[in-house]
Amino acid sequence: MKFGILVNEGPYTHQASDTAYQFAKAALEKGHKIHRVFFYHDGVNNSTRLTEPPQDDRNIVQRWQKLAADHKVDLVVCVAAALRRGIKEENLAEGFRISGLGQLIESGIQADRLVTFGD
């Protein structure tokens, strides 16, 4: 099955990004396809390369980056939500790209299931 994922909450503050990642990982291991992860609302904060969690904690940003690199997952950050929160090309982590909300709608059209993670 082809999945699209929507992440609506920021890393560390909220479980949403962790659960979305675990879901994506499990789906890929089962042979499903994740064609895109779209980051919206505070979810855009998952894409900053300035994140430096303590060494004994998971690195949420790097986890997404590795997932994208290993499985060719398209990580898309909403431009309007990102600019509101100070995320720009200059502090965007590698593996993510900034684009418009149309990418979310397109994901809903193209994927068999679009799964939302948030409040």
Add this chain to the structure above:
Amino acid sequence: MDEETSGVVKKFLYVNRKAPYGTIYALESLEVVLIAAAFDQDVSLAFLDDGVYQIVKGQHTKGIDVKNFSPTYRALEGYDIEKLYVEKESMEARGLTEDDFLVDVKVLSAAEMADLMETQDVVLSF
């Protein structure tokens, strides 16, 4: 739009569950709906829980220094987004009636709302 999306029409339901102010969800959800209009999909909006407050008449936000974006709901008609649903239980629990809303809505019971959701291809809940 690439070949894979052109011609495909899915039923999109946007579920609004949160109060218009206090968090940004309602405003940013409305931004998604406006973008979605350009994709020629079958769009419906549902208002549940505190989300029913998003379309209440007479919003005044000067005191909290936040933009009152409620007039935008009136503009949805111009984007061919005319299917707006309000959950009866949520409306009544808040002492509201259909006359309190700034747009025309269809009031559905929770059970009818569940049936509506069942018929959708994509349900986005904000």
